Amino acid sequence: MSNANSTGVLSGNHYLDGDHACAEGAIAGGCRFAAGYPITPSTEVVERIASRFPLVGGRFQQFEDELGASIALLGGVWGGAKAMTVTSGPGFSLMMEHLGYAAITETPCVYIDVQRPGPSTGLPTAPAQGDMMQARFGSHGDFRVIALCPNSPQECFDLTFRAFNLAEEYRVPVLVMLDEVVGHMTEKVVIPTPDKLQVTPRRYTKKKPGEGFKLYEAPAGSLVPEMVKAGDGYRIHVTGLTHDERGYPAMNVPTQEKMQARLMDKLLNNVDQIVSWEEKNLAGAEVVVVSYGITSRVAEKAIQAARDQGVKVGSFRLITAWPFPEKQIKALAGKVKAFVVPELNLGQMALEVERVVGGKTKTVSVPHPGGTVHNPEVITKAILEAVR
Amino acid sequence: MTTTATPAPKKDKKFKGVVVINRESCKGCAFCVEFCPLGALDLEKDYNAKGYHPPYLAKPELCNGCDTCGLYCPDFSIFGYREKLEQAA
Amino acid sequence: MSAPVKENPVNKYLRTERMPSIWCPGCGIGTTVNCFTRALDASGFDLDKVAIVSGIGCTGRVAGYLKLDSFHTTHGRAIPFATGLQLANPDLKVVVYSGDGDLTAIGGNHLVHAARRNADMLVVCVNNFTYGMTGGQVTPTTFRPAIASTTPYGAYEETFNLPRLADSCGAVYVARWTAYHVRQLAKSMGEALNKKGFRFIEIIAPCPTLYLRRNKLGDGLDEMKFYREKSVIKHGADTREVNLDFRQEITVGKFVDRERPTLEEAMEKQMTKTLGSKYVPYQSPGKKPAWS
The missing domain is CATH 3.40.50.920 (Rossmann fold)
Known part of the structure; x- marks a missing residue:
């Protein structure tokens, strides 16, 4: 753990809506790359990001659709940034494939979904909580995610901040599941000073290239492999195909069983550290x-x-x-x-x-x-x- | 398995062409044979373990090691290079 | 007398432990990869800083065979992944390597927008006129009236003229070659690697198993001979004039080579102009390795 980067943290008392508080939580959590596509009622998150990022050394890119946005952030992560995207129901549906891609490639990342009634275009700018099962089961195949449910703008800050830490800890996509009311309600939000905000840094391997690093080999006693980034000389291969510990495609049942077991267990064995409730x-x-x-x-x-x-x-x-x-x-x-x-x-x-x-x-x-x-x-x- | 074929150099040449063929990884597409600018390659009558006819340097005296075969090979199974005659001796 | 056995110069760019490739005998994808490695070799780039991104399909497997930082992404999404990778780590040289179905059908929207915004990447599009891996279905480049498994009575849709598409959307470098043109292709790839911005190279390549056989056009070698016979090099040709048609002349060459600010440059310039000293530029994580 290390203290949050002080350039990004707007310490103090604020009057913010939930969407804006999410953006501040992301910045405090170390997010410096975000990809988005406009959709009500989530757009205020990326609007805040677009206006704040250039002041804190971040990069935001609006994409042509949610399909692009939801994988661009994963490119950003492998480039070495902490990254997120933001959407609402219809966009969340489009992002499902990349939730699965993030899960199988163990890309630490954050997706924010501000829920509105569906199915389909449904009732924009109105609240719902209808994406809860989609968050868990929406992408094809078996996979696990972490999904957090704030009930106030303060928690939007707190949980988005925590989402980035959890993503790094377990190398999973972490979803922050707002609803329209929480996203649009304005309340007092207290942003702590950086020394009170403990950030989980990316868990980079200490092994240098050539020292036997394997992309999907968890260190002894852990089920979560260590990360690297592109450009550091490891010559990694990242694929959405079933892969072995080197990251190479291995289309056979034993590899599928082994890979899937670890992907499940790395969360299931740590449930006690992850779950929270009031x-x-x-x-x-x-x-x-x-x-x-x-x-x-x-x-x-x-x-x-x-x-x-x-x-x-x-x-x-x-x-x-x-x-x-x-x-x-x-x-x-x-x-x-x-x-x-x-x-x-x-x-x-x-x-x-x-x-x-x-x-x-x-x-x-x-x-x-x-x-x-x-x-x-x-x-x-x-x-x-x-x-x- | 890797085999090499080395031509007998002409006296006036400063280098000789060498072709290296990995006959077992060849899939027999014959791109190298067809597009060898000097017509030095041909396909073997024999099969490799996968059932393809790999190439061989049929006319070693023609090869100048230009590596066109290497550029064409979709299976990275052949390449050519030039060997300076002084060094090769 | 036997010469010392040298290593194939292409091997240092390949994950040789993954060979042989999945590609069929007579497939042209491997030939294009061969040319790409020659271009990389000539570029003198630090290969640790070159990342390759592929989508899904036969050409999508290129990322898995090249010994570079390589990303085999989802179907059609190589370009937005590459955009994110490059924006987040501008020290990387990013190459997208994928097929016609992946880049121009399911990924078509990303292709046009990345070209429009001049995202900094080289896109290599191997166009074999079919979806090979799924068994030979019609793509946006399949000529009328070619047979595909989903156009069993002949294709009937208008095709994309890919160089024109890339050109009109703003690509700074546009070329077309065939798998027959290995030297020109390797040179063109080298040129494109050394440019910044959105660069697009279309490579016409044989798919013997699904496109050629189904259309009774012979094998991969026959197709390569066809390219030799029917290709005409026209550098600088107006991309409106380079449309392809079934068994007709193939115009190849470098069509576009121009300068335009990249996405990143435009972004930086605008932020600096508007925000002045308040602007905090992005710090590339690529400046030093994570282990240092």
């Missing part, structure tokens, strides 16, 4: 509301209303949606009567809660097609019914 009043709770993003703030009112009526309701807010805090939810499963899962989609993370709970406890989905947030009363009603 819990309230879980002790003795009869019902636990599992929520994330803007819905967690709407749910607070609903929870209070239910508690006012004497129901013991706890709150479990997902900060990492992926990996899912499976252990924590499982531990609650035997103790509570029900999980209530409000979200701005027709029941996506509710499926994951239901899977993890495994029938031990009732899971009540409180779906919403998006476009606005829940009426808190709908959530209160679901809590009251669940406890009966």
Whole structure:
């Protein structure tokens, strides 16, 4: 860990919207290359980046489409930069192929998705949380990502900053999953001084060229290989094909099994270091509301209303949606009567809660097609019914 | 397997052409034979392990080591070079 | 008497442990790679600073065979990857090496925009008029009325004139050669390597297995002889006049060679003009190796 580069950090108290806070979090996290394509409601992130980068030694390039933007940042990473791209639903769909490419090539990178209702063009400039399963399963084949869900502009800063650290730690794509409300709401954002911001530098190998470096060989005791950058003399080969430890294509089943096992395990074996959540009043709770993003703030009112009526309701807010805090939810499963899962989609993370709970406890989905947030009363009603 | 063929040099030449052929990696496309500017190469009647007819230096006295065969070869299986006669001795 | 066995000069540019290549007998891609290595050799470049980026397909495999920092990306996206790589590490010389289907169909949008913005890269497009790896489907360059597996009754679409496309979008160097023109091609690649900005070289090359056989045009060698017979070198030709047609004359040569600010130069200039001393230029990570 090292302190954030002070040229980039706008330390102090600000009044920022979530999109702009994401941009500041990225800059503080060391991002100096960004590729983008305009799409509502995410565009303010790249607008902020476009205006701030020339003042902090960064390079932004707007591309012809999200297909280009979502791989240009990966080129930037292999060139030696920390990099990200930003989009919303339709663009996120176009970026799926490169999420898979980033996963198989173990390119540390950050994708920000400011969610709006779909499918397709749907309802731009309105909130939704309908890309949660796409974040996890959207690219073809099996792969793992980290997905973070801020519920305030402050968290947009904090989690985007953390996303860059996680990307370097595990060499995976890290997704910051906003919704339109969090992206566009303006609140106080406190940006710490650089000495309070610990940045994970790229984990470059200490081996020089010719000293037996292998691009996809994890050092002893780790499942995450060390990085190099282009131009340093290693003559690396990076491919989206199934590859061996040298990075060379090896189209056979044993290589596929070995590669895939490590790609999965490097996250699954480190879930405890990655997962984060916020819990309230879980002790003795009869019902636990599992929520994330803007819905967690709407749910607070609903929870209070239910508690006012004497129901013991706890709150479990997902900060990492992926990996899912499976252990924590499982531990609650035997103790509570029900999980209530409000979200701005027709029941996506509710499926994951239901899977993890495994029938031990009732899971009540409180779906919403998006476009606005829940009426808190709908959530209160679901809590009251669940406890009966 | 790598084989070399070395021509007997003409007396007035300062260098001789040498062609090096990796007959096992050859896929028998015959580009080198067709485009040798001096017509020095031909395909073997024999097959290599993969079932292709690799080239050989049929007329060593014609080769001047220009490496046109090397430029054409899509399988990096042949190249030519010039050897100074003083050094080759 | 036997001469000392020398190493093939091309070997130092190849991942020889990955040979033989997947390319069919009589395929022209390997010949173009051979020319490329000769151009690199002549360039005197520090090869550690040369990066090669390919898309998907038969030509897309070039990146995997060259012993350079090499990136085998996704279908059609070599150019935006290369743009990101070069902008983030301007100390690199970036070459995109891919096929007609990859660069001009699925990747066509990136091709035109990279040329428009004069992104600093050499794009080598091996045009064999078909999607080889997927079994010989029609591409934007397949002539009417050639047979492809997806035009079993003959192709009927207008084709791209690739030099004109690259020229009209602003490429600073545009040339076309065939796999037959090895010396000219190697020279042209060398020239293009030494320029800055968006450079485009189209190479007509035989696909014996899927394009030629299906169209009863003989094998790779027959096609190479056809190129010898039908090619006419016209340097400086107006790219509007260099359209290709089925079994017709092939105009080859260097068509465009001009100067224009690169994307990076234009970006730097504009920022400096507007921001003055507030502008903090990008520090290339390529200035020193990560291990130092």
